[in-house]
Amino acid sequence: MSAVLQMEVLQSLPKAVEPAMKTSTLMIDSREVLLQGLTLLFDLDDHRYSQIAGAPFNASIGQHYRHVIEHFQSLTRGLQSGDINYDGRDRNVRLQSEVTYGSIATCDVLRVLKRYTDETLLRECTVINSVGYGSAGASTFQSNISRELAYCAGHAIHHYAIIRLLCHEIGVSVPAEFGFAPSTLKHMSSLAAV
DSSP: OOHHHHHHHHHHSOOSOOTTSOOOHHHHHHHHHHHHHHHHHHTOOHHHHHOOOTTTTOOOHHHHHHHHHHHHHHHHHHHHHTEEEGGGOOOOHHHHHOHHHHHHHHHHHHHHHHTOOHHHHHOEEEEEEOOOSSOSSOEEEEEEHHHHHHHHHHHHHHHHHHHHHHHHHHTOOOOTTTTOOHHHHHHHHHHHHO
């Protein structure tokens, strides 16, 4: 991605903290998780983004990143109806093969999240998600938007850890903290301080 396009994308993103609007820590942290992924995309081209790493991975950075973004999209799409269907993801091939498309999809999610308020986070929702291999149908359960946003952020960090390994496999460098849970980074920092 060109430096000019990178600047345009970054300038179009919501700021981490909006002074006129109270923003929860969860909102700020979720945006930071998405921005971490977006920053990685700036260092990739379509070939590296969609390159399938060999065994045991047999997957690409783009496949994992698509999975992450489509979970956030499921959340943002479900806000209107109150039904968040993680099984109903698009599994969009462009999102996993075109780095610019992935960047735009990330920015779209960031723009939607910018409109979330503390009241939005408290809204109840119904979640549809297959969690068992032996079940014929998806599980349906009650939750709230805050809990589901935290799930999407944690889920993203988990996949970033896999993306980190894929990057290593194909020779792409990532920031030292990429793919580590915040609690792990704090723990590692406390061990280093001793």
